[in-house]
Amino acid sequence: MxxxxxxxxxxxxxxxxVYGVLARRNxxxxxxxxxxxxxxxxxxxxxxxxxFKDTMHAGQVFALFVVVVAAAEVGVxxxxxxxxxxxxxxxxxxxxxQLADVDPPVRADT
Amino acid sequence: MTLADVVFGLLGVVCLxxxxxxxxxxxxxxxxxxxxxCFGALAGCYLVLTAELVAWVQVLIYIGAVxxxxxxxxxxxxxxxxxxxxxxxxxxxxxxxxxxxxxxVLGTLVVAAFRGAYVDIHHTAIGDGKVIGTSLFxxxxxxFEVASVLxxxxxxxxxVLTKREx
Numbered sequence: 001m002x003x004x005x006x007x008x009x010x011x012x013x014x015x016x017x018v019y020g021v022l023a024r025r026n027x028x029x030x031x032x033x034x035x036x037x038x039x040x041x042x043x044x045x046x047x048x049x050x051x052f053k054d055t056m057h058a059g060q061v062f063a064l065f066v067v068v069v070a071a072a073e074v075g076v077x078x079x080x081x082x083x084x085x086x087x088x089x090x091x092x093x094x095x096x097x098q099l100a101d102v103d104p105p106v107r108a109d110t
Numbered sequence: 111m112t113l114a115d116v117v118f119g120l121l122g123v124v125c126l127x128x129x130x131x132x133x134x135x136x137x138x139x140x141x142x143x144x145x146x147x148c149f150g151a152l153a154g155c156y157l158v159l160t161a162e163l164v165a166w167v168q169v170l171i172y173i174g175a176v177x178x179x180x181x182x183x184x185x186x187x188x189x190x191x192x193x194x195x196x197x198x199x200x201x202x203x204x205x206x207x208x209x210x211x212x213x214x215v216l217g218t219l220v221v222a223a224f225r226g227a228y229v230d231i232h233h234t235a236i237g238d239g240k241v242i243g244t245s246l247f248x249x250x251x252x253x254f255e256v257a258s259v260l261x262x263x264x265x266x267x268x269x270v271l272t273k274r275e276x
Contacts, residue, residue: 001114003227007220009122015213020133022205046161057245060237068257072264078183079271085187
């Protein structure tokens with residue numbers, strides 16, 4: 001099969017993930033978009049592994065490592081989200097502006 | 111146009127449509143369930159690309175663990191079960207432009223760079239448990255151990271973060 005099909009799917013998935021990270025307000029939905037981007041990278045690794053016919057199968061092994069890191073990321077990320085929720089009663093990332101330097105802009109849809 | 115191309119194309123369409131629904135759905139729970147569809151289709155893509163073990167790990171860890179964690183998180187933060195308008199922030203147009211630009215640049219780059227590249231999946235060693243396990247424990251032992259320590263540290267960190275102050 002053509003390598004560019006897998007790479008194109010990966011690029012489109014990554015674009016969808018970028019949109020999700022920037023557009024979502026709910027921290028949980030934001031984490032889901034991050035997972036989409038990690039999976040796009042995984043697809044690239046697996047596709048190049050099959051293309052190179054790598055005898056070490058480095059691409060697939062690295063895909064497994066990415067899965068491990070993603071699991072760790074989701075665990076810590078959800079713990080942070082839960083801690084923030086207990087403290088602030090909200091998981092909307094644009095309301096957590098304590099570290100921001102400027103005044104919050106007026107939301108367009110409220 | 112071989113059978114692998116057709117199967118991969120169909121799985122890719124399913125995966126991409128589910129991914130778009132993940133980032134546009136108005137329900138948090140629906141988004142998590144569309145994530146299952148997306149990851150399942152992606153596991154099929156891995157199978158087409160001869161990565162058997164990675165596909166099963168994808169099903170086991172992503173669909174089995176990560177999505178369940180997401181659902182737990184959504185419920186523990188009292189996510190609204192019905193449709194909500196507040197799920198997206200005000201910068202959707204900018205985000206759409208950024209996402210389209212990223213996908214466009216990456217897509218044109220990889221298509222231009224690997225136009226004629228062809229994956230000969232019929233003469234590739236299937237990446238099953240034996241092959242990947244041999245590679246993992248022969249060439250990647252140190253990263254494997256580091257990954258296990260990382261997982262342990264992440265778990266301890268998650269427990270410490272969510273522990274209520276006495």
